Amino acid sequence: MYNEKKLHPITLVTTAYSRLVSFIWPIIFFAFSSSRLDGFGLILTVLSITIFGLVYLADVLRFVRTTYWIEGNRFVVKSGLFVQNEKDVQITRIQSIDYSEDIVHRFFNATKLEIKTPGKGIVLDALSKENALQLANQLHFLKETFLVSERKSTTEPQIDRHSGFSLQKAGVTRTVYTMSLVDILKMNVMGGSVVKGFIVLVGAVNIFGELIPDALFNQAGTLVSQTAIVSILVLSIGVFLLLFFIGSLLSIIKNFEYKVDVTNNYLTIEKGLLEVKSQTIAVANIQSVWEKQNWVQKLAGYTTFSVGITSDENVADKKDTSEATEKGEIILLPLVKTKQLAVLRAEIVPQFICQPAQPVVPLRSWRRFIQVPLLIW
Template identity: 40%
Template sequence: MFNKQRLHKLTLVTQFYNILVRILSGSFFIIVLAFFQEPDLSNILIFLGIFLALSLLLFVVETVKYFRTYYWIEGNRLVLQTGLFIQKEKDIQISRIQSIDTSEDIVHRLLKVTKITVNTPGQGLILDALSVSQYKALSDYLNQLKISLNKRTEDEFPEDKLAVDDNSEVIRSEAEDAPAETTLLQLSVGEIVKMTILNGAIFRGFFIFLIGFNFLTDLPLDDLFTEVGSVFISASIIILLASIFIGMILIYTIGIIASIIKNYGYKVTLSGEHLNIKKGLLETQSQTVPLKNVQTLEEKQNWLMKFFGYTTFSLGLTSDSSQKNNENKTEIKEDGQVVLFPIVKSEKLNPLVKQCFPEFVLSPVENVVPVRSIRRFIQFPVLFWLIIAAAISIMFWVYAWIAGLILILFYGFYGYRSYKLTGYHLCENEITVQTPTLFALTKTYVPKNRILNLQVKQNLFLKRANLMKTNFSTAHGIASKEFKLKYIEEKDAFKIFEWFRNGGIN
């Protein structure tokens, strides 16, 4: 069934679409500049000629590559052969496949084909495009063959004697035992809108808009401070405030529409040892997350989410390969973080997590930062911004001290939050760490067998105050991620150290 064969013929159409998109996006600024110039028929014809010639050349290249591209299964390997002048083979071991992900842009969906990415710890293969039936047959076959391979030792099932056709009975028996699929979360359009409003991203976009608006319109900020009494009677101020308000509404609207397009039909399912995330309106994406790759669980709440009783839940994953691949569109960040539940009711989170990770305890934390540590959280940032604000006020802008004062107040408040909310909790095989930022609170659950190293630190000043710092790291992405607890009591730091070193707690 999976002898040497080509991709679907409609690959030529999808590649031609990609060519047009790349050329048009690269020529965007030229087109915009030409639009504001007086139309010149000769220039337009020259541009169209270059565009058509370049498109034709690239299409010929992609056509030649299509007819020289094959994929097949050989023993324990999925092989992809491709190349323009020199054909090169790239293969992956089927027994090491971690996930088989799909993505479909608007053209793929219209043509009813899909792009698949087969991921392994070391590398991956991308096949664009296959029909839905081709993808289903290949995906099922690879998954079932992987199970059958992993259940046998080399003595029982030598790789050099493995042939695809000899495993039909084994694969059929494995297919009968395939795990059922359970839906964990499915977001409606209303929930996506709620998620977009509550996650705070639009607020950051609004501040960027406000700064840009300032530079573009040369806002009379000095007048705002010197003529406060005339704010409500000045037509220019009213127009300014109205423009800001309209801009905020536009940013909210664009942000919500973009979020709906990206996350439409967001669905998380559990099947055996894998989680699957599927979403997208114009471009649908299906991403598989192997449970065995999960290093940490993370719950994050900002102020708005906490007020309305919602939270965000994500996974920390490990991988031996970099995610920097323009064609591999997944939600895994470079640090290995992937959002599983972008918005979920707080009281519903633990039951959902227990379905996927029954071995996690998910204990609440105990706040451990003593009162005498407050100044240590704020003294250096406050001193830094005080010096910067004073220097700018003296040399450039007299009102810079106002921005400095605001930053000082922010860091003072952040120091207080750190004192109130930093904490941890130890179980026999798991540590829960809670760390605040200015606008959010992060709670991370880390199994002890995922911790790579753990340190406790103390300088002379901390020793006099009986305080310590502790930090540990776990594998995340292609590197590691560090977790810190700063300015905690000595006894708490040594308690964590002994827990890690001795393999348990008293």
């Protein structure tokens, strides 16, 4: 049994940052609405700040009472506010050890570690990079030792920091897919980011519309009625370009230096500018593959490729930063040329043999889908 260890004190800073992000908008809203709510907004602002303080105090107590250690074939985490609970995973069932680093983690040279198994996973919010690498090395080494007991290895496998905490190895890992900035912009154009940005803009106007003076709306209506059609068209194009710029900027921040690496029987996705993420997928756990195309992608000759993984529990943990949806679907290749997909699919998931569909319409379908609807019409 290894000695019990505690989380890095930077956990208090990262927790405060995440809590502040969730509380900042209600506080700002109530603060700006205090004049309209006859002083009641000030009470709501103070109440929100008080709730934030109490919740953060609970996070501090939870941090003080959280420890983790390795015991035999188990990695155990004990935590709890008033009643401490133990959560453990079997080391031999660990599928991947992933990491993510937001702005606060990177500023303090820390990382967030996620230990994942087919059933449940464990998230350690903040560890120093040195301790995280040491823990990842220990878990990988113990897993190899337990699974292959006849191999008498005395040296721990070293993991490159740039490659994250996955099972990547120098000379074995190969990059099969990357996304440049141009590819990210193409993905935004074909994925409808402008429409999504417009929806967000309309929603923001509806939410914060009460904060905008009515005189401003009246002046805007008068200006539109007195403006030529050409000016309105130019204004619409300007709004369109602004939304596209905002959507593209957010997408670049999220998918910066996106790449997919293959190491033996594992796939690793790495991406991110402000928040760097690494996610490892065991090829043996991939149960299904998807190819999705909208009409814009089809016209341009592009497609999106996703994989489905097995999991014994739903992806409902808010601390889980993986890209898996509730159905276990992970977008592996966000934008790839249709002609290149067959080669990449054979290299990434060789166990799936996908034959191209034959675009042949059966003769019996003419009566069902053409003749009968025409008669009914």
